[in-house]
Amino acid sequence: MINRETGTFKRTYAEDLAIYRTPLPKIAVAVIAFVVFVIIPWQGSEYWLGILNLIGIASLGALGLNILVGRTGQISVGHAAFMSVGAYTAAVILREFPGTHWILAMLGGGCAAALAGMFFGIPSLRIKGLYLAVSTLAAQLIIEWIINHWPWLSGGAQGSIYIQAPTFPWIEDGALVSRKMEANLHYYYLIYVVLAIGILFALNLFRSHLGRAFIAVRDRDIAAEIIGINIFRTKLVAFGIASFYAGVTGVLYTYFYSIANFESFTLLISIQFLAMCIIGGLGSILGSIFGAIFITMLPIVLDFMLRGVGGAVFGWDDAAASAIMPQWNLIMFGGLIMFFLVVEPDGLAKMWRNFTDYFRVWPFPYV
Amino acid sequence: MKHPKLSFLALAGAALTTVVTAGAANAREFVLGMQCDRSGPTQVVGNYICDGAHDYIRLANKMGMFGEGNSVRNFEIDHGYNVPRGVEAYERSKEAGHVSYGLYGTPHTYALTPKLTSDKTPGTSPGFGSAGAANGKSYPYIFPVAATYWSQAGAAVQFVMDEWKASGQSGLPKVAYLYYDNPAGREPLEVLRDIQGRVGFEMREYAVPPPGVDMRPQVLDIVRRYKADWVINHTFGKAPAVSIKELSRLRFPMNRVIGFVWAAAEIDMQAAGWEAAEGYQALQFAGVGQNHKVIDEIKAMYAEEGKPPPEKMNVSVYYNRGVFIGALHARAIVNAIEAVGAENVTGDDVRRGFESISDFTLGGFMPPLNLTPEDHEGGGWVQVWQVRGGQWVPLTDWMQGYRDVIMEHVANAEPPKG
Numbered sequence: 001m002i003n004r005e006t007g008t009f010k011r012t013y014a015e016d017l018a019i020y021r022t023p024l025p026k027i028a029v030a031v032i033a034f035v036v037f038v039i040i041p042w043q044g045s046e047y048w049l050g051i052l053n054l055i056g057i058a059s060l061g062a063l064g065l066n067i068l069v070g071r072t073g074q075i076s077v078g079h080a081a082f083m084s085v086g087a088y089t090a091a092v093i094l095r096e097f098p099g100t101h102w103i104l105a106m107l108g109g110g111c112a113a114a115l116a117g118m119f120f121g122i123p124s125l126r127i128k129g130l131y132l133a134v135s136t137l138a139a140q141l142i143i144e145w146i147i148n149h150w151p152w153l154s155g156g157a158q159g160s161i162y163i164q165a166p167t168f169p170w171i172e173d174g175a176l177v178s179r180k181m182e183a184n185l186h187y188y189y190l191i192y193v194v195l196a197i198g199i200l201f202a203l204n205l206f207r208s209h210l211g212r213a214f215i216a217v218r219d220r221d222i223a224a225e226i227i228g229i230n231i232f233r234t235k236l237v238a239f240g241i242a243s244f245y246a247g248v249t250g251v252l253y254t255y256f257y258s259i260a261n262f263e264s265f266t267l268l269i270s271i272q273f274l275a276m277c278i279i280g281g282l283g284s285i286l287g288s289i290f291g292a293i294f295i296t297m298l299p300i301v302l303d304f305m306l307r308g309v310g311g312a313v314f315g316w317d318d319a320a321a322s323a324i325m326p327q328w329n330l331i332m333f334g335g336l337i338m339f340f341l342v343v344e345p346d347g348l349a350k351m352w353r354n355f356t357d358y359f360r361v362w363p364f365p366y367v
Numbered sequence: 368m369k370h371p372k373l374s375f376l377a378l379a380g381a382a383l384t385t386v387v388t389a390g391a392a393n394a395r396e397f398v399l400g401m402q403c404d405r406s407g408p409t410q411v412v413g414n415y416i417c418d419g420a421h422d423y424i425r426l427a428n429k430m431g432m433f434g435e436g437n438s439v440r441n442f443e444i445d446h447g448y449n450v451p452r453g454v455e456a457y458e459r460s461k462e463a464g465h466v467s468y469g470l471y472g473t474p475h476t477y478a479l480t481p482k483l484t485s486d487k488t489p490g491t492s493p494g495f496g497s498a499g500a501a502n503g504k505s506y507p508y509i510f511p512v513a514a515t516y517w518s519q520a521g522a523a524v525q526f527v528m529d530e531w532k533a534s535g536q537s538g539l540p541k542v543a544y545l546y547y548d549n550p551a552g553r554e555p556l557e558v559l560r561d562i563q564g565r566v567g568f569e570m571r572e573y574a575v576p577p578p579g580v581d582m583r584p585q586v587l588d589i590v591r592r593y594k595a596d597w598v599i600n601h602t603f604g605k606a607p608a609v610s611i612k613e614l615s616r617l618r619f620p621m622n623r624v625i626g627f628v629w630a631a632a633e634i635d636m637q638a639a640g641w642e643a644a645e646g647y648q649a650l651q652f653a654g655v656g657q658n659h660k661v662i663d664e665i666k667a668m669y670a671e672e673g674k675p676p677p678e679k680m681n682v683s684v685y686y687n688r689g690v691f692i693g694a695l696h697a698r699a700i701v702n703a704i705e706a707v708g709a710e711n712v713t714g715d716d717v718r719r720g721f722e723s724i725s726d727f728t729l730g731g732f733m734p735p736l737n738l739t740p741e742d743h744e745g746g747g748w749v750q751v752w753q754v755r756g757g758q759w760v761p762l763t764d765w766m767q768g769y770r771d772v773i774m775e776h777v778a779n780a781e782p783p784k785g
Contacts (some may be wrong), residue, residue, distance in 0.1 A: 048464040054451045157552035157557060158497055160477050182485060183460075218778065225441050257454065258481035263474035263550070264450040272449075295476070300455060303444065319421035326405035326445035330561045 004360060006150055019203050027281040036192055040186055040200045040304060049184035051300065056191040058292035060198050062276040063285060064245020067202060069274065071211070071284030072238035073218030074124050075132055076124075076137035079246050079273045084265035086113040086145060086247025088153055091260035102166040102255065107193075109251040110244040114141065117243020124235045128221075138268050147262045160261035166190065187256050194252060198245060202285050205241070279337060281347025291346035298336065302329045378483025389471055393487040395680055396438030400423065400460030400488075400694050401441055404593040408604070411634060415682045418445055419689020420469065422665045422677070422695075427697040428712035433608075437709050439700060445476055446471070450478050457482060458642070464701070467696050468636030469497065473551050480782070483508045488714035489721050490700070494567045494628050494652065501781025503722070506782065510721050510743045512695050513652035513761035514738070515602070517773050518747025519627045520555035520652060524562050526625060526751055527597045543595035544587060545610060548574040554628075555601060558610035558776055562769050564599050571595070579606030586613040606643045607631075612649060615639075620692070621646035625751070630653055632684040633759070641757040648652050648762060650749040653691035653733055655759045660730040661690060684759070688734070694729055695721070695736075704750065734765040745771065 002023035020026045032313040040052065065079045086109035093105040120139035124132050147154045154162035168186065169178040181187055203212045213234045216224035225231050254260045272295060280291025306325045310316035316324065345353045358365065386397065401420060404413035424441040433439055442463055444456035453475035457468065468483060468490040470476045476496035483490040485506065491510045492500065498515035500506040514522065524542075531540045544559060546552040563570045572592055573585040579602055589595045598619070600610055608632035614624060624647055657663075657680065666676045680686050702720030703712045722746070724738045734748030740771030748765040 003617070014649045045462065047458050050458040051455055054455060058451070064701075130654060157550055157554045160479070165481075209464060257478040259477050260472050261450075261477045264478065296451065299447070299452060311646065318443065319418070322401075322403065322441075322443040322445070323405070323423060326403075326447070329445065 003356075010256045019207075021239055027356050030303075036201065041188055044185075044188075049188045051190050051257060051296070052196050053184055053187050054121055055293050055296045056188070056195050056222045057249055057256065058273075058276065058296050060191075060195050060252065061246060061291045062288040062292045063198055064163070064204055064249065065273050066277045066280075066283060066285070066288045067091065067214070067245070068238050068242035069203070069277050070281075070287075071206070071218060072214040072235065072236060074238060075129065075140075075274075076119070076136040076242065077133050077274060078120060078136040078143070078269045079242075079266070080265040080267065080269035081140040081143035082117050082243040082246035083250030083269075084112055084262045085255065086250035087114045087254040087260040087265065088147060088161070088250075088262070089157075089247070091163050091252040095155075095161060104173045106248060106255075109254075110247040113247025114240040114244040116238045117246065118130075118236050121239030123234050124239065125167055133302050134161065137267070139305070140270055144262060144266070148348075153352060155260075156349060158261075160259050180329035181255070188256065191252055196278075196294045198248070198284060206285075210234070210237065237363075275337070276286060279347055281338060281349030284349035286301065286352060287347050287349030290352070294340075294348065298333055299329055300357050302332050306332075318339075371619045375779070376621050383731070391467055394438070396434065397437065397439045397467075397700055397712065398460060398463045398465040399439050399441050400457065400463070400465035400759075401443040401454055401471065401473045401713070402446050402475065403443050403455045404448045404471055405445045409448055409472070412629075412632075412685055415679050415685035416689035416692065418679045419686040419691075421689075422668075423693030424697060426457075426560075426665055426668050427693070430664075432697060432701055434704060434709055436482075436538040437704070440614060441699065446475065446770065448472055450474050454482075461486060461488070466714050467491075467699060468713055469696060473497075476500075480506065480509055483485075486722060487718070489718040491689065491695065491721075493690060495551065497780075497782075498558075499744060500778065501747070501777045501780070502780045503740050503743040505780055506743065507740075510695075510738065512721075512738070512743070512745055513691070514628070514650070514747040514749045515744055516551065516555040516559040516627065516698060517776055518744065518767065519601075519650050520558045520599075520780070521562065521747070521768035521770065521773045522677075522766055523599050523625050523627065523768070524559070524566070525766065526648075527599070528566070528568075530623075531596070539566070540581060540596035542568055542570045542594065543573055543593060543598045544570060545573045545575065545582070545589065545598055545600050545602065547579055547604075547606055548576045548762065552601055557689035559599075562772055566773065575602060576611075577669070578604060580609055582606070582609055582613055586610065586617060586619075588672045590614070590617040590619050595606075596623060598624045599769060600624055600630050602626075603629045605638070607635040611635070611639035611644050614645040622648065622753070626650065628749070631752070633682050634685075636754055637741070641754065644754045645756075647754045649753075649759075651684065651752050651759075652749055654689045654731065654750075655687060655752055655761070659687070659732045661694070662687070665690070691729075691733055694733070695724070695727075698724055698727055699703050702765060733750050 003022055007066045008022050041164060067077055068074050068221060069088055089112035090105040090109035093100055095110050120136060127135060148159055166181040167178040167180055168178055213229045216229055217234050221231055276291030276295045279294050281287025306328055307321055310321050390424055403417040421441050424439050428438045444459060446452040446456050457479050466509055468488050470479060470490045470492045473495045476492045488716050489508050489510055493511060493513035496511060500509040500511050500519040526541060527542060556731050573589060575582045575585055581744060584628050602610055607626060615621060621644060626649035628650050631651060636644045669676045699717050699720035702723050703716040706715050722738050722740045723734060727736045738743040738745045750761060751763040752759040753762045754780050
């Protein structure tokens with residue numbers, strides 16, 4: 001069957017190890033990849049590509065946090081701080097060593113963030129839950145403070161470093177030239193290729209020994225230790241991987257804005273990323289993306305809707321709409337988050353799973 | 368056709384489009400992109416400023432400032448002080464075809480500076496963003512238009528020195544600089560230290576960590592140990608009110624405190640208590656109060672519509688700054704129309720429109736503003752106002768301070784390159 005395991009025989013080891021074992025998900029992923037990498041860039045306007053860029057970057061950050069919070073059960077409210085570590089590392093590398101390739105700077109940013117994340121993950125051996133949340137809160141404040149007070153690192157009083165736009169190879173008049181990324185389309189490819197790699201890595205990570213160890217640590221750490229999992233190592237690796245994602249996310253923000261600025265990575269942003277994980281579905285890759293889409297798009301969609309409704313029904317002009325709408329936007333934003341969490345506490349990903357599970361047994365839901 | 372209803376709708380839509388385009392054939396609606404924080408941490412400022420800008424643009428449209436049939440649409444989007452949403456807001460108004468852009472918030476100004484430059488659209492950042500942007504050569508598309516933190520620092524020291532001289536005391540005053548410990552708070556430091564070195568007065572710096580709701584140790588230090596003669600107060604948000612409360616609790620004379628432009632609003636004094644704030648002085652870059660011709664005109668516009676004047680007008684410090692921002696954008700667009708004709712105006716023309724603003728005062732509402740391709744700040748004028756009997760009273764005329772020192776710093780200002 002196209003969407004059921006029944007009748008899908010695995011004849012080789014490769015087939016048995018495949019991420020998707022039934023035909024339908026394979027087709028779906030191929031179609032999504034085609035839409036994401038061909039149709040959207042071809043048809044999308046600059047504006048929508050800009051929004052998709054923001055969603056893509058947020059998805060990567062949420063995915064990283066979800067590995068830590070959803071899979072390993074370690075609450076972190078310092079995610080944005082690790083992004084700023086990545087952002088400033090890349091910016092400083094590009095400033096101090098001009099000519100360094102931006103991919104190297106991106107990896108450098110990720111690694112620096114991973115180190116910082118592992119350092120601040122050390123307390124996780126002794127403390128759990130809300131206590132750990134408070135200790136990662138300290139990470140957020142300490143990192144913000146250091147960037148704020150170290151002029152060499154932060155580029156002086158403004159606390160920001162402008163960077164040159166990344167370049168990419170391009171064929172012009174039959175010759176290979178290197179072109180600067182300017183349009184949202186260029187960044188779109190950068191961001192979505194990185195996101196695709198991030199998703200692929202996470203998919204495989206979750207199937208590995210380490211990925212299963214994460215779940216064991218989350219569900220019952222003492223039991224995990226008894227069956228031979230080194231808890232400290234597992235937790236630290238989780239912090240490292242999550243922070244690597246965060247660092248790369250910060251670097252992507254830096255490339256996209258052409259500036260590293262720590263005021264883009266405040267505590268509020270950390271909380272927003274936690275919200276993405278919770279609304280999307282803890283521990284789920286799809287959930288991270290759903291959450292990122294939800295949190296990024298909702299204010300925009302509400303803005304569009306309220307502007308339209310306000311104009312058509314109440315006759316708001318721009319002045320009235322601007323004054324009233326943000327308040328409604330806030331109310332509905334909060335209300336919708338509550339609504340979705342009440343309807344499905346396990347997040348949007350669970351809703352999607354319910355939907356697919358229904359069709360998995362359709363038309364015999366009673367079997 | 369299978370769906371008669373749908374085809375009818377399509378026809379109606381087509382007809383409507385024709386009517387609209389026919390009507391707009393020789394009139395142009397300019398889009399003025401604006402971002403605002405009406406739901407985030409600075410909403411107590413944004414809600415007033417942005418309403419002021421809206422009211423001025425409506426007034427300008429009503430007065431037919433942009434020529435026959437033309438109008439300006441103030442397309443404002445709330446970003447809740449969130450940078451990605453600010454970037455989205457910019458992209459959306461770019462999609463709508465904006466010719467000029469009103470920024471809101473320092474991180475947003477930084478994040479959008481490269482985009483504004485590559486899109487050749489002028490953006491205003493009055494009272495925030497980078498002081499170096501006064502240098503039009505380094506930041507061609509960013510217009511601080513109002514006194515930057517550097518100019519405010521110069522004017523504040525000038526005012527302190529003048530007052531010290533006027534009080535007949537010998538020597539030089541001991542100055543305490545009380546500041547919010549973020550990039551905006553630290554920005555004036557390099558200029559202040561420079562001026563201090565040249566003038567030779569004593570100065571100590573007191574950082575207040577954000578959100579600045581507790582500054583007892585700093586104020587105690589200033590008043591009891593350092594025994595400062597003057598305090599320069601550069602705080603934001605709830606911190607100005609807290610600083611006034613703490614200083615007055617220790618009986619520090621309020622007429623020896625001078626605040627920068629974000630420690631200067633009615634709401635801050637309300638929060639601290641007008642009595643406690645009696646004598647407090649602050650810098651303003653736009654007129655305060657309602658005794659201005661332009662405010663009367665806005666009131667008249669509301670009266671004509673049969674509505675009472677907006678309540679937000681009463682927080683005149685912020686509301687008037689919004690009017691100031693709206694007026695400058697309107698002026699720049701008018702200049703651009705005069706230069707190239709309404710149908711040809713692009714963002715770059717509006718930039719030149721900003722750069723050709725000269726001696727623009729709006730009837731004393733703002734300082735004599737002169738913008739040039741080199742100077743995007745317009746002179747860095749401020750006015751000192753004082754709290755007397757529960758309201759702001761002007762104390763000085765439009766003033767500048769240590770302009771030579773500040774211009775040296777501006778000349779060397781460049782975006783911090785990576």
